[in-house]
Amino acid sequence: MPVTSTLAIEADGLVKTFKDTRAVDGVDLEVPRGSVYGVLGPNGAGKTTTIKMLATLLRPDAGRARVLGRDIVGEADQVRGLVSLTGQLASVDDDLTGRENLVLLGRLLGYRPKDARVRAAELLAAFGLEDAAGRLVKNYSGGMRRRLDIAASIVVTPELMFLDEPTTGLDPRSRNQVWDIVRALVGEGTTVLLCSQYLDEADQLADRIAVIDHGRVIAEGTPGKLKASVGQGALHVRLLDPGRREEAAAILGPDIHREPDPAALTVPVAGADQASELVAALTASGLELASFSLAQPSLDEVFLALTGHPAEEEENAA
Ligand SMILES: Nc1ncnc2c1ncn2[C@@H]1O[C@H](COP(=O)(O)OP(=O)(O)OP(=O)(O)O)[C@@H](O)[C@H]1O
Numbered sequence: 010m011p012v013t014s015t016l017a018i019e020a021d022g023l024v025k026t027f028k029d030t031r032a033v034d035g036v037d038l039e040v041p042r043g044s045v046y047g048v049l050g051p052n053g054a055g056k057t058t059t060i061k062m063l064a065t066l067l068r069p070d071a072g073r074a075r076v077l078g079r080d081i082v083g084e085a086d087q088v089r090g091l092v093s094l095t096g097q098l099a100s101v102d103d104d105l106t107g108r109e110n111l112v113l114l115g116r117l118l119g120y121r122p123k124d125a126r127v128r129a130a131e132l133l134a135a136f137g138l139e140d141a142a143g144r145l146v147k148n149y150s151g152g153m154r155r156r157l158d159i160a161a162s163i164v165v166t167p168e169l170m171f172l173d174e175p176t177t178g179l180d181p182r183s184r185n186q187v188w189d190i191v192r193a194l195v196g197e198g199t200t201v202l203l204c205s206q207y208l209d210e211a212d213q214l215a216d217r218i219a220v221i222d223h224g225r226v227i228a229e230g231t232p233g234k235l236k237a238s239v240g241q242g243a244l245h246v247r248l249l250d251p252g253r254r255e256e257a258a259a260i261l262g263p264d265i266h267r268e269p270d271p272a273a274l275t276v277p278v279a280g281a282d283q284a285s286e287l288v289a290a291l292t293a294s295g296l297e298l299a300s301f302s303l304a305q306p307s308l309d310e311v312f313l314a315l316t317g318h319p320a321e322e323e324e325n326a327a
Pocket residue numbers: 027028030031032033050051052053054055056057058059206325
């Protein structure tokens with residue numbers, strides 16, 4: 010069978026039901042090769058179930074999908090050999106050291122002992138884990154653990170990688186490290202399907218995003234398009250002199266929101282350009298700022314705009 014599609018993943022009407030929960034309810038996806046594709050949605054939206062089907066860990070009840078040109082049901086073994094899993098899907102052994110995990114995986118993937126040790130050493134260095142290499146994984150911090158998870162999944166550079174919430178629960182520094190690793194992988198030609206609950210993560214990494222809710226794709230496009238559908242971000246300013254807040258309010262316009270903090274104001278803005286113009290206008294009027302920041306819309310706001318309901322967790326009847 011020719012495998013020439015420019016799409017790494019083509020899914021058509023995927024469905025998966027668990028008892029009376031329709032976890033995935035007709036998902037279509039088209040993921041171009043060489044890109045990062047974000048699947049964004051709240052708890053229980055069906056993200057993990059979708060990638061488990063694409064990774065051949067779960068059999069769909071209905072629908073079809075091709076991954077790297079192979080059918081996920083009819084050619085499941087081939088798909089399994091080509092993709093790599095991390096995060097909520099697969100993980101390393103807690104009772105081995107970081108180095109032992111990587112060497113073991115290298116051996117399982119067919120490296121000779123010496124080559125497995127060389128590859129493990131390269132990855133430990135690349136992921137900043139050299140000092141921790143000899144420690145048991147159960148004593149790793151969350152960030153070290155997550156980096157080791159990703160290192161483990163690229164012992165052999167995969168064509169396609171599923172990353173399921175790779176930074177949930179990490180501190181900002183560790184999140185940035187993981188993001189850098191993902192960018193480096195994509196630089197080497199790997200296609201990444203990234204599930205996340207964070208709009209900012211998808212915004213940092215993804216070329217395109219599908220937003221899913223209740224097992225369905227409710228929006229698809231570039232991060233810019235998605236944010237534009239919400240309309241805006243917000244400029245938050247805090248004045249040095251709370252007594253001058255009304256002067257600032259007059260400059261920022263009628264849409265301002267007066268924060269409980271008497272020195273603070275928030276105003277919706279179309280983007281960074283408008284935010285910096287407003288900051289400049291304030292300072293030009295002699296209003297000194299203690300701080301200002303530009304917040305992009307949150308996933309909650311995106312959801313509210315797309316669905317009319319907040320992205321709160323559903324209570325599932327047991
Ligand atoms: N093995 C299972 N048996 C029964 N129900 C399941 C099973 N796996 C998932 N579900 C249900 O299917 C729905 C989708 O779950 P899924 O794990 O795909 O969501 P998710 O988007 O990955 O959420 P999270 O962000 O919390 O990881 C949920 O209602 C979940 O409770």
